[in-house]
Amino acid sequence: MTETRATIAAAARRILEDEGVAAVTMRRIATECGVSAMTPYWHFPNRETLLEQVCQEAFDEVAAGWRQRTTKQDPLADLHATTDLLLDFALHRPRLYDYLFTAPRPAARRYPDDFAAGDSPTLNVLIEALRNGMRRGVLRDDDPVGVALTLAAQLHGLIALHHGGRIGLPDDEFRALCHRNLERILDGITG
The missing domain is CATH 1.10.357.10 (Tetracycline Repressor, domain 2)
Incomplete structure (x- = not known):
């Protein structure tokens, strides 16, 4: 797993643990990671794939x-x-x-x-x-x-x-x- 992919997955997990699954959005993850809004999609085709990871x-x-x-x-x-x-x-x-x-x-x-x-x-x-x-x-x-x-x-x-x-x-x-x-x-x- 690339470093960026791992960072995105870690951010998704942190948000899920702190606020629940409804708070996990690709845009929110991009903001949390300090990357463009499209970056999470380069590593995960959609939110569901990211959550399954x-x-x-x-x-x-x-x-x-x-x-x-x-x-x-x-x-x-x-x-x-x-x-x-x-x-x-x-x-x-x-x-x-x-x-x-x-x-x-x-x-x-x-x-x-x-x-x-x-x-x-x-x-x-x-x-x-x-x-x-x-x-x-x-x-x-x-x-x-x-x-x-x-x-x-x-x-x-x-x-x-x-x-x-x-x-x-x-x-x-x-x-x-x-x-x-x-x-x-x-x-x-x-x-």
Whole structure:
């Protein structure tokens, strides 16, 4: 990626994180970067392509961070660590989280094909932890993609309720609620 292209993508991400996706315009990015109004178009044909670049970079970054924090030794601890990492991301970068995980996007990965094909950098980390748990006999043998979808849907649903003001708990209590719900699910799938 050229330096200018990277600068444009970084500006788009910064605006998205600070103000939300509606504030990300090609003209605004050009102004932020100190370049002509046409420069962003030389590197990205349109806003949607630029936003997908931002998404891909963010997903890869989040997944790499998750992989570094999972041990592969204790599958249940890895599931809790992955939960904490997603909560950290959702609570500290809510606009980027919402755009990545819940906003309609043309190139968003979809169940079942994209997830089963291993095309989701973040869900893959969860699927790996589940497969590890199933291999070790800690978790009951099941479809790891389906179980990952169940866990992700539960957690994303709670985060959406929290972001929408429907769960009136401080962040630390909300985090504890998420872990209690994870334990409820794990109780049903432990070997």
